[in-house]
Amino acid sequence: MRIRRGDVFVQEFFSDAAWGGKRASQRAARDRYQELVGSLPSPKTSEGAMSKRNSSGVVGVRLAREGTAANGEPRESYVASWRENGKDRTVRFSCSLFGKRKAFQLASLAREMRTTDRVALVEAHRAKFGRGAKSGAAKPAAKKAAKRGKK
Secondary structure, three states: OEEEEOOEEEEOOOOHHHHOOHHHHHHHHHHHHHHHHHHOOOOOOOOOOOOOOOOOOOOOEEEEEEEEOOOOOEEEEEEEEEEEOOEEEEEEEEHHHHOHHHHHHHHHHHHHHOOOOHHHHHHHHHHHHOOOOOOOOHHHHHHHHHHHHHO
16 A cells, blocks of 8 residues: 655555455555545645646647648647546637737636637637737638639
């Protein structure tokens, strides 16, 4: 039986022969474990802790570079990720669609709010960052309409 909490490490051996069989030794080990759990501090989790490999500065937000666009530039997006009820959740914001700064801000908000609801995220972004926080979704549609008009 082994248990580690912080700087405290306890290891004890419960042999079958000494305890009169496999089930009895398992029961004794389980009882001792429960006894120790009550007296030791609770385990520390790494959730919310920033690792030294984090380059975005926000836990759960990363810059993803995947492939290249038609013009040869790398496709970049900020991705927010978290675990919810045992399942991984992610939401992605394109740098070409929103711009690098706004994509990062939206991904950070998504991580903070732990939601994939883009409408709620854009509204929260407007409330937090003000007038320059218009939805980037209209830009590509306007560009397509302008291209059709030029042809």
